[in-house]
Amino acid sequence: LPYALQHAVLPPLQSFLEEACHRYISKVFPQLLRQKGWTFPQSAELQVYTRDILVAQPQHFTDPTALKNLNEIRHVAVHRVPLVEAKLNELLEVAAEGARVLEDIQTQLKILELQVFVKKWLEKRRDSEDERETARKRIEFLESEIKKMEAEIRKLDAQ
Numbered sequence: 251l252p253y254a255l256q257h258a259v260l261p262p263l264q265s266f267l268e269e270a271c272h273r274y275i276s277k278v279f280p281q282l283l284r285q286k287g288w289t290f291p292q293s294a295e296l297q298v299y300t301r302d303i304l305v306a307q308p309q310h311f312t313d314p315t316a317l318k319n320l321n322e323i324r325h326v327a328v329h330r331v332p333l334v335e336a337k338l339n340e341l342l343e344v345a346a347e348g349a350r351v352l353e354d355i356q357t358q359l360k361i362l363e364l365q366v367f368v369k370k371w372l373e374k375r376r377d378s379e380d381e382r383e384t385a386r387k388r389i390e391f392l393e394s395e396i397k398k399m400e401a402e403i404r405k406l407d408a409q
Contacts, residue, residue: 251333260327263345267320270349270357271299279306296324316351319344
């Protein structure tokens with residue numbers, strides 16, 4: 251995937267998830283925010299939020315996988331790991347599941363909007379690639395017609 255697409259999606263996605271974690275903590279155990287000094291969502295990194303949520307409330311998450319999986323999003327965004335289309339879509343699904351587990355509808359909506367943005371961008375790219383392929387084939391056809399006509403002209407000139 252072009253890095254421009256990754257950069258348009260991953261940093262905002264990470265930020266949305268940090269906001270969701272911050273909102274979750276502020277509802278469930280606001281004392282943790284005060285104790286840590288987390289006054290705004292970007293006060294902590296995503297993996298710190300997920301770790302502290304799981305430590306503070308392990309009984310609420312019988313399967314911590316959804317929250318732990320969010321950490322990969324931060325890693326890929328921060329380290330600018332090149333992705334293929336399937337991996338980007340997988341990370342968007344991981345994010346959607348994390349927002350669902352955090353019971354954050356606002357973030358679920360933002361992630362859905364990002365998923366739509368990615369789908370439209372990729373469709374436009376595919377359409378563009380299809381158009382280029384069609385144009386390439388048309389050019390090949392026209393070039394072969396030119397060669398035929400040139401051969402016909404040479405033939406007529408030789409008579």
